[in-house]
Amino acid sequence: MVSRALKSARRLLHLHLRHWPAAFLFVLAGCSSLPTIVPDLARRPGPPVQLEGVRGPLSSAHSKAILGRLENRSPDTGIFDHHLAREEAIVGSPLTAGNQVRLLQDGPTTYQAMFAAIMAAQDHINMETYILDDDEVGQRFAQALIAKQAEGVQVNLIRDSVGTRDTPAAFFQQLTDSGVQVLEFNPINPLLSRKEWTLNQRDHRKLLIVDGRTAFLGGINISGVYSGGSFRFGSRAKPDEGAAPGLAWRDTDLQLQGPVVAELQKLFLSTWENQKGEPLPAKNYFPPPEHAGPHVVRAIGSSPDESFSLIYATLLSAIASAEVSVNITNAYFAPDPQLLDALEAAARRGVDVTLILPSQTDSWLVFHAGRNYYDRLLRAGVKIHERQGVILHSKTALIDGVWATVGSTNLDWRSFLHNYELNAVVLGPEFGNQVQAMFAKDLAASDAITLEQWQRRALHLRLKEWFARVWEYWL
Numbered sequence: 307m308v309s310r311a312l313k314s315a316r317r318l319l320h321l322h323l324r325h326w327p328a329a330f331l332f333v334l335a336g337c338s339s340l341p342t343i344v345p346d347l348a349r350r351p352g353p354p355v356q357l358e359g360v361r362g363p364l365s366s367a368h369s370k371a372i373l374g375r376l377e378n379r380s381p382d383t384g385i386f387d388h389h390l391a392r393e394e395a396i397v398g399s400p401l402t403a404g405n406q407v408r409l410l411q412d413g414p415t416t417y418q419a420m421f422a423a424i425m426a427a428q429d430h431i432n433m434e435t436y437i438l439d440d441d442e443v444g445q446r447f448a449q450a451l452i453a454k455q456a457e458g459v460q461v462n463l464i465r466d467s468v469g470t471r472d473t474p475a476a477f478f479q480q481l482t483d484s485g486v487q488v489l490e491f492n493p494i495n496p497l498l499s500r501k502e503w504t505l506n507q508r509d510h511r512k513l514l515i516v517d518g519r520t521a522f523l524g525g526i527n528i529s530g531v532y533s534g535g536s537f538r539f540g541s542r543a544k545p546d547e548g549a550a551p552g553l554a555w556r557d558t559d560l561q562l563q564g565p566v567v568a569e570l571q572k573l574f575l576s577t578w579e580n581q582k583g584e585p586l587p588a589k590n591y592f593p594p595p596e597h598a599g600p601h602v603v604r605a606i607g608s609s610p611d612e613s614f615s616l617i618y619a620t621l622l623s624a625i626a627s628a629e630v631s632v633n634i635t636n637a638y639f640a641p642d643p644q645l646l647d648a649l650e651a652a653a654r655r656g657v658d659v660t661l662i663l664p665s666q667t668d669s670w671l672v673f674h675a676g677r678n679y680y681d682r683l684l685r686a687g688v689k690i691h692e693r694q695g696v697i698l699h700s701k702t703a704l705i706d707g708v709w710a711t712v713g714s715t716n717l718d719w720r721s722f723l724h725n726y727e728l729n730a731v732v733l734g735p736e737f738g739n740q741v742q743a744m745f746a747k748d749l750a751a752s753d754a755i756t757l758e759q760w761q762r763r764a765l766h767l768r769l770k771e772w773f774a775r776v777w778e779y780w781l
Contacts, residue, residue, distance in 0.1 A: 355390045357602065358400040360565055360595040372403055372602065376708065376734045381630050383706035389627035393620045393731075397606050405564030406599025407732050409712075409740050413532020416522070416559040417443065423516040423561075424450050430460040430589040432574045434513040436469035436714075437527035440477040447528050448477065452484040460587045461486040464577060466509040467493045469527070489583040491726075500582035507610050510714050510725040512559075513574060518593045521567045523728050524559030524712055525637070525701050531555045553666065556696040558635075558744070560712050560730055564598035569605040570728075577726065580611075602733040608715065609726045617715045617729045618722050621703060622648050628657045630706045633745045635662040637699045638669060638716035639676035645717060646679060653687035662748050665692035672718055677767070684757040691752035701729075704745060707738045 357369040364372070377386045394401065410416040424431060431454060438444055451461045463481065467490050470478075482488050491509040493499050514522040526532055534554045562570070571591055578586065608615045625632055625648040632652055639661070641649075653659040661683075667673040680690055701717075704710045713729025715721045732738075 353391055355394060355401060357403045358565060359403050360597050363400070364403065369403075373733075376602065380708040380735050380738075381706060383708060384627040384629045385624065385706050385709045387627075389624050389709070390733075392623050393604070396619045396623065397604065397616050399569055399605055399607075401602060401604045401733075402565040402569065403602050404595075404597040404599065405562060405566050405601040405603045407601045407603060407730075407737055408561040409737070409744065410522075410524070410559040410561055411744060412534075412557060413443075413526055413555065414534070416524070416526050416557075417532070419561050420514055420522055421446075421450060423514070423520050423522070424454060427454050427459045427516045429517045429593075430462070430591065431517075432462045432513075432515040432571070432591075434464040434509065434511050434574055434577065435528055436466045436508070436510050436512060437529050438465050438470050438473055438477075439527075439529040440473045441530040443530045443533060444473070444477070444528050448481060451481065451486055455485045460589050462489075462578070462586055463487065464489045464491055464509060464574070464581070464583075466491045468508050469510075487584065487586060489578060489581055491577075491581055501580075504610075506724045508720075508725050509577065510721065511573075511577075511607070511728040512714050513570060513728055515567065515571055515574060518571055518591050519563060519567055519596070521562045521570045522559055523562070523570065523714070523730060525557045525699050525714055526559050531697075532557065553695065553697050556693065556698050556700055556748070558700040558702050558712050560732075562603065562730065563596075564601070564603070565595040566603040566605050566730070568592055568595060573605065573607040573728065576607075600734075601737060604731040606711075606713075606729050606731060607727070608721075610724055615715075615722045615727070617711075617713065617727055618645075620731070621645075621711065624703075624705045624709050625649065625652055628652050628705045631658040631660070631704070633660050633662075633704045633742070634717070635693075635698070635700050635702045635745060635748060636717045637664060637667075637701060638672045638718045638721075639663050639679075640672050640718035641676070641679060642719065642722065646682065649683060649688055650686035653683075658689075659687070660689040660691065660749070662691050662693055662698070662745070662752055664698040665694050665753065666697060668697060672716075674767075676718075680755060680760050681757070684755070684760060690755040691749055692755060693748055693752045695751060700748075702741060702745075704738060704741045707742060708735050709733060710738055710741045712741075 354366050355369060355373060356366060357364045357372055373386060390401065410419060431451065455461045463486055465488065471494060478488050492504065492507050496503040512524060512526060532555050575591065606617050606620060608617045622644060649659055663676065664673060684690060701715055702712050709731065711729050711731045713727065715727040715729050721727055
C-alpha cells in the first residue's frame with residue numbers, strides 16, 4: 307500500500323513539474339528554509355487614521371467621525387482601535403471614503419457587470435489578468451475590447467506570460483492589430499524580456515478599470531470555466547489532475563466606484579511602467595473623483611519587489627486584532643508558520659476562527675500541502691470546512707464582521723513571495739453583513755472536518771500531504 311501511494315505521488319509530481327528544466331528543479335531541491343516575510347506586528351499605539359475623500363485627505367476630526375460611526379454600528383472589536391493605524395503604516399495606501407462597493411459572486415454575474423461597464427466606456431479601458439483563454443468567454447471579451455478601440459476608446463491590456471501560455475499568439479495579435487496596447491508580463495522567453503528576467507515572478511492580479519471611475523477586482527480570470535454559477539452545475543473545470551470534470555467554479559469579485567479607483571489606477575500604471583511597456587496614449591486616467599457611496603475602502607497591491615507581501619502583512623495584523631470572529635474562504639491554502647501561529651493564537655483567545663477550503667482542486671500539490679496542517683489547526687480550536695460540489699477559487703476574509711477583504715491573494719507561498727497580487731479592504735458592518743451572508747451560504751454547502759475524523763484518514767492521504775509539503779514554497 308505504501309509503495310503504491312509513493313508511486314502515485316511521484317507520478318502526480320511528475321505531471322505537475324514536467325515542464326520545468328532539470329537545473330531549476332535542482333535549485334528547488336536546495337531550498338530548505340523559509341524566510342520571515344512580514345514586519346513586527348506587535349500591538350503598539352499609532353497615529354490617528356486619516357481618510358481620503360473626493361477632495362483629498364480629510365481632516366483628523368472628519369476621519370475620526372467617519373470611523374466612529376462605523377465602530378458604533380459594529381460589534382465589540384479591536385479592529386478599529388488596534389489595527390487600522392498599523393495597517394496604514396504597513397501598506398502605505400490611503401483609506402478612502404465615499405466609495406460604492408458591489409459584491410459579485412461567480413462568473414456570470416461578474417462578466418455581466420464587466421461587459422456593461424465596457425460597453426459604456428468613453429475614454430479608456432485598462433485590464434490586467436492572469437488567465438485570458440481563447441474560448442467563448444475570452445473571444446467575447448476580445449471582440450468587446452476591439453469594438454471599443456474602434457470607437458476611439460483606448461484599451462490597454464496586461465496579460466501574464468505563464469497564465470496565458472496556452473492562449474494562441476493569434477488571439478493577442480488580433481487585439482494588437484486593432485490598436486489595443488498589449489503588454490506581456492515577464493515573458494517566459496528570456497529573449498523577450500524588457501528587464502531583468504525572473505521566471506518565478508507572475509502577475510496574478512485581476513483588474514478592470516473603465517474611464518478611471520469604475521473598477522473590478524477579485525479572483526475571476528477570463529475563462530469559460532466561469533460560464534456557470536457555483537450553486538448549480540453548468541460550467542466545466544479544466545482537466546487538471548484532481549479536478550472533477552463538470553464542476554462549477556466558485557469565485558468572488560468586487561465592483562468599485564469612488565476615490566479608491568484612482569488608487570487602483572496607480573497600481574495598474576505602475577505595473578505597466580515597471581514592465582517597461584510602450585508609453586501609453588494620453589487619456590484621462592485620473593478624472594476628478596466623485597462621491598459614489600458610503601463605503602470606506604483601501605486598495606492593497608503586493609509584489610515580490612517589496613520586502614514582504616503587503617496584503618499578507620495586513621491580514622496577519624487584522625487577525626491579531628480580532629476579538630470576535632475570523633472567517634476565511636480561500637482556494638489555495640498552504641500557510642507559513644506566521645499565519646498558522648496567528649490563526650491558532652486567535653482561536654485560543656476565544657475568537658471563532660472558521661476556514662472554508664476546497665474539497666476538490668485544480669492544484670493537487672497545494673491541496674495536499676494545506677491539508678498537512680489540518681491536525682495542528684483543529685487541535686487549536688480552528689474550525690475547518692471543505693466546500694463541496696465546486697472548484698473553490700474564492701479568496702475572501704471577514705474579521706469581526708466589519709473588516710472584509712476580497713482579491714486575488716491565495717494563502718500560499720506563491721502569493722506571499724512570488725506574485726503580484728491585488729486586494730481591497732472594505733470596512734463597516736453593512737458590507738460585512740453581505741460577506742457574512744455569502745460565507746454562510748458557502749458554509750451550508752460545506753462539510754465540517756473534525757479532529758477525530760481527520761486522525762482516521764487513510765495512509766495514502768498522509769503520504770500525499772508529506773510529499774506535497776516538501777514543495778509548498780514553490781507551488
